[in-house]
Each structure stands twice: as C-alpha cells, then as structure tokens.
Amino acid sequence: MVQAAERFRELVVGRPWRRRRRAIIAGVLVTALVLVAAGVTAIFLPALQVQQIQVEGTGYLEQEEVQAAVQPHTGGSILLLPTGRITQSVAEVPGVDTVEVERSWPDGVRVSVTEVAPIAQLTTTDGSTTVIGAEGQQLPAAAGEGASLVPLTVGGGAGDPEGAAQAMAEVLAGMPEPLRGAVQEMAASSASDVTVVLALEDGGTKEVVWGDAQDAELKAEVVQALLGQPGTVIDVSSPVAPVTR
Secondary structure (H helix, E strand, C coil), X not given: CHHHHHHHXXXXXXXXXXXXXXXXXXXXXXXXXXXXXXXXXXXXXXXXXXXXXXXXXXXXXXXXXXXXXXXXXXXXXXXHCCHHHHHHHHHCCCCEEEEEEEEECCCEEEEEEEECCEEEEEECCCCCEEEEECCCCEECHHHHCCCCCEEEEECCCCCCHHHXXXXXXXXXXXXXXXXXXXXXXXXXXXXXXXXXXXXXXXXXXXXXXXXXXXXXXXXXXXXXXXXXXXXXXXXXCCCXXXXXX
16 A cells, blocks of 8 residues: 555656656757758848859959859858868969958858969970969969069970979979079079079179989088089089089
C-alpha cells in the first residue's frame, strides 16, 4: 500500500515537468523553423540582391577589368556572396598584388586592391616592350606610364630570347633593394649571360657579369662586397670564384 502511494506521488510530481519539457522542445522547434523561413525569405528579397560593385585602390589598372572579374560571382543575394571565390578571381588579374573583398550592405560588394609595383621595361629583339613587376611578372602597359623603370634589353641575334627575358626579370626581381636601386640597365642574349650595369655613388658605373638567374642571393652579396674594389667589371657568373678586372 505504501509503495503504491509513493509511486502515485512520483507520477503526479513528474508529469508537470514532462509537460514543461515537451513545451520547451516544441518552442525551440518552432523558433528554429521561423528563423529558417526568415532566412530563406531574406535570400530572395530584391533589396538584398547584389547590384553594385565598388572597386578601390586602382591606379594603372582599369576598374572595369576588376569589375569583370567580380561580375560572374554576383548573381544572387548578398547573404550568399562567395567572397573567397571573388578574391581568387580578382587576384588573377595581371597587376593585382593583394585583394580584400567585403559585403557593402544592403546590395553591394566592395573590392580593395593593391597593385604590383613596376620596376623595369623589357625590350625584345623585335622592338616590342613589356613592363615588368617587382616579382618578375608581366604588367599592363599602363603600369609603366610615368614610372622610372630599369631598361632590360634582349640582345640582337639572341638564340633564346624568351629565356633571356625571363632570366633578366628573375635577376632583377631577386636583387635586394639597395642593389636593385643602383641598376642602370641590364642586357642578355640567353638565359645564362645576363649583364648588369650599376650606377656608383661617385657618378661612375660598373659592369657586372651576372650569368644565369641561379644563386641570386649569393651573387648579390658578392657584388656588394666587391663594388669598392678597383676595376670596371665584376664577374659573378661563378659566385664562389668571382673575378674583378
């Protein structure tokens, strides 16, 4: 009899809690459904569809070119804007160094870029010119307007003009800034015979037989160490056995 009474009390006491628990679960489910419905509705709101592309930071780059890289990724709601894919697409535009993509509420995307600094102008055997960037990449022609660029020349009769051009771009891009700033001109007829003319502080010049683009760091260190030595030529084509004459 006593056990039956205790069991009855347990049932009576437990039922209100179970009812409250069911009510809480039901409330959570209803809230979740409302939020999902609101989110789905917001995705299709006309006011949140991407309509504007704002580009900042361009100088020699055309804003339209950056916008064209963004456009394929903007056919929907700002809530679903694929900022990662936009960043990757814009980064492939020649001349773009860094990219930052942000949502611009309620219907826009803001793209901020920095440009690759131009450092040289390459002239090939047919007389055509190309602007070269700080990492050796080709840049739009507009990048060279008003810039002080190091002339790189592919020598006439070059057996490997493309290799010569690539080697010079790599050599210049790999130089430490103090040495790069002293480069007056550069020439090559192949990938292994790059020569550099350096402007000296006393107003004179010194020719450097650089060779190929390998061991750039060591070659730069040797050149800087030998600049004060007598002679007009420094040969670091073999940097472990440099020659001055």
